[in-house]
Amino acid sequence: MKRIRTNRLKEINDIVTIVKLASLLFTAIIFFQYLLNGEEVLNNWVYRQLMLIAVGGILLFLLAMYLLWALSLEEKINKDKYRKVIFIENLVFIAIFFISVIISGGNESEYKYIFLFIITSSTIQLGLKSGIAVSLISSILILAMDIFCLTNSGGVNKFFQNDIILSGIFVLTAWPLGFYVKIEGEHINQLEGLVNKDGLTEVYNHRYFHDTLKEKVSLSGKYNENISLIFIDIDYFKHYNDLYGHQRGDEVLRTIGNILKKNIRSTDIAARYGGEEFALILPNTTEEQALLIADRIRSVIEKTKFYGEENQPSGVLTASMGVSVFPVKAKSDIELIKSADDALYRAKFFNKNRVETYTSILDDLKNDIDERDVELVTSIKTLISVINAKDRYTYGHSERVVLYSRLLAQKLNLSKEEEDTLIYGAYMHDIGKINIAQDVLMKKMPLLPEEWNMLKQHPENGVEIIKPVKSLQNMIPIILHHHEKYNGTGYPGSLKGEEIPYLARVLTVVDSFDAMTSNRPYNKRKTYEEAIIELRKFSGIQFDPIIAEKFIEVIEENKDRLDSLV
Structure with a gap:
């Protein structure tokens, strides 16, 4: 499912890139018309040809540079920075379109509709809020230009009414398209939840854990960062299930799943590894930090009241935890799993309800x-x-x-x-x-x-x-x-x-x-x-x-x- 989402995002970005390239070509036509306008230019064939070659060469170079940059951008930076950079890119496009409108006649220009390119692409790429923001900015620029021209001329601006309608079209283009993008995104998230989440505990499942750990270890190796892994196992869980049945056992698993989700950072990943065993993937986390996180969660589990825990061997329901770190203690995702498993084994062997690190x-x-x-x-x-x-x-x-x-x-x-x-x-x-x-x-x-x-x-x-x-x-x-x-x-x-x-x-x-x-x-x-x-x-x-x-x-x-x- 993750691969499908990645491919879909790549396809959307490719389509948006083509739309933006097309809009730049339209803008180039406007600039050409402006540069080649005038009797002197039209009568000077040599000047006209040189101008076409110079401007065309510069335009093709800029288009090629943009294409290379756009196609490689997402791989270079993380998701949050990517969204910010794309939004800034959209503002640059708005500025280019605004200049082209001014050049082609200002409030009398026939090319004000060109803003629809960036409104559409921004909405598809970044969602409803960004699309509305871009449409409002575009509308404000066009209407401000009308007001400015009206103030300076002292007469009636016959284009103002049409530009109000055009502004409405901008917003109405972004609004339903943004809702469609939002609904589709929610639908994909629901499908991902069904595929990647454990139905009982609502943390990620075993398959997603392995896929993500492999990806995170690869990235950590590339950027020379630590990634910590915590294995968590409920102590005497078989004893609890034998006493109270699997329904009560499922309640314990759900509760611990909620505890994990509430006590990790937004960048961390909680997964059910199997049975009564959970795992936490902690990107960019040292062993010392992971030990503090593990011990805090261990303490929360120990203090949480569970049905019938007084009949557990220790009088409370507890969990044991094992910690290992890549690349300090392991050189691959497989070694990281085995070393964390070994640390967990030792934690369970030495009296349980404790955190052990791999040595x-x-x-x-x-x-x-x-x-x-x-x-x-x-x-x-x-x-x-x-x-x-x-x-x-x-x-x-x-x-x-x-x-x-x-x-x-x-x-x-x-x-x-x-x-x-x-x-x-x-x-x-x-x-x-x-x-x-x-x-x-x-x-x-x-x-x-x-x-x-x-x-x-x-x-x-x-x-x-x-x-x-x-x-x-x-x-x-x-x-x-x-x-x-x-x-x-x-x-x-x-x-x-x-x-x-x-x-x-x-x-x-x-x-x-x-x-x-x-x-x-x-x-x-x-x-x-x-x-x-x-x-x-x-x-x-x-x-x-x-x-x-x-x-x-x-x-x-x-x-x-x-x-x-x-």
């Missing part, structure tokens, strides 16, 4: 590594982004494994150095998948033997990628051995028991648990209870028994928190 684990790592390795780590981050684009599961998996690893590190009383090594290793453990084709990663059917062999190489491939970075050497054992099994049947080294590096054994438990509790192309997710049964079933076979039991304690202690993330 990359590898960005934290840069503070602890040699300066000469920063560029390599940046390259590794880029590779991980590529993997995330190839496989949506891998992205969410890595982030969840990092969160689980933090909790388990505390339970195991790991040192700060061991915890950091585990976290960084958890984030990068699947980096070797960069060499695996997307159709293999996303395959829903069992892998063929050659595809399985290819997949089994990703730990070794991952090690090869991080080898050049000295500061990442501690992560090599984790990345290389996170698919080893406690009974020695894993890969790539078939290590057994305590032969497997300790932190690799830790990651194996966490990695497997998330694989079991996530929807993957080739298997349906298990509940946490079912996954715990699996951990105990394969304890001593695939998993280190002590680590597995400690992790089960972590899951049981944080079950409510984890359940809300599903």
Whole structure:
């Protein structure tokens, strides 16, 4: 629908440009008549020809310059400035027409109707108000000229009555045409509302969000501006729906949609991303500004009274929010969505009803590594982004494994150095998948033997990628051995028991648990209870028994928190 509107506006502007060019040609005829009038000019053939060539050349040059300027104007400036510039352009045309009328006889001129060109084009292009304004200005100029001539001559101006009628024609031309333009514009807005708006919440819909974000990111990149994205998710919304039904849930969604519309700027865009999740696009907004906006909206939602909110786990209905910024935290619209989603995930994980901004684990790592390795780590981050684009599961998996690893590190009383090594290793453990084709990663059917062999190489491939970075050497054992099994049947080294590096054994438990509790192309997710049964079933076979039991304690202690993330 947006493309249709853009094409329509372009067509209107093209038509108006042609009308204005035609009016300039009519004006040129008037000027030619004035310049070539007189016996001396008519009798001097050489002078007449030179005058025609000079004036014609200047006129053609000016027409060409105007045409190029008019066709490129809309792409160069924003909508509000565009309207102001066009209105000023229309005033210039009025001045040109007025001069041509004066030259062709003043109040006795036969060409006063030429103002109809600019009245019509102004009304079509800018609407009713501009059309009426231009028609009134044109009428005032013609009638003022009549009054001036009447005052100086002292006689009766026989043209005044006709000019009053002509002024009425000017206004009557602008009035109905302006109403038609207004009605058509309202009709298009209604159609856009049906196509682009979410019927329940009356904010923009998912499709419009993606189209607009892509466009805004492109413009922000072009003009070197920030664009912030806020993801908003209602806390425990499933619990609320289960208690009160979907009609009450819909009331909550409508209310939050209204809250968003009332608490954003005119340049911002609120959209329903899906289910109970909303998104805000904030053009030309820094991370600090976005955080303030997000926290204000979070506070408004928390203070708003909702039916039955006292039965929510926290006693009130709240929302969690994640913030990311282009180009500081993401290099494309897809990365911006994923990074804001990651920030939202963390906000929901850490107690909800809070705002989190996106931070990359590898960005934290840069503070602890040699300066000469920063560029390599940046390259590794880029590779991980590529993997995330190839496989949506891998992205969410890595982030969840990092969160689980933090909790388990505390339970195991790991040192700060061991915890950091585990976290960084958890984030990068699947980096070797960069060499695996997307159709293999996303395959829903069992892998063929050659595809399985290819997949089994990703730990070794991952090690090869991080080898050049000295500061990442501690992560090599984790990345290389996170698919080893406690009974020695894993890969790539078939290590057994305590032969497997300790932190690799830790990651194996966490990695497997998330694989079991996530929807993957080739298997349906298990509940946490079912996954715990699996951990105990394969304890001593695939998993280190002590680590597995400690992790089960972590899951049981944080079950409510984890359940809300599903």
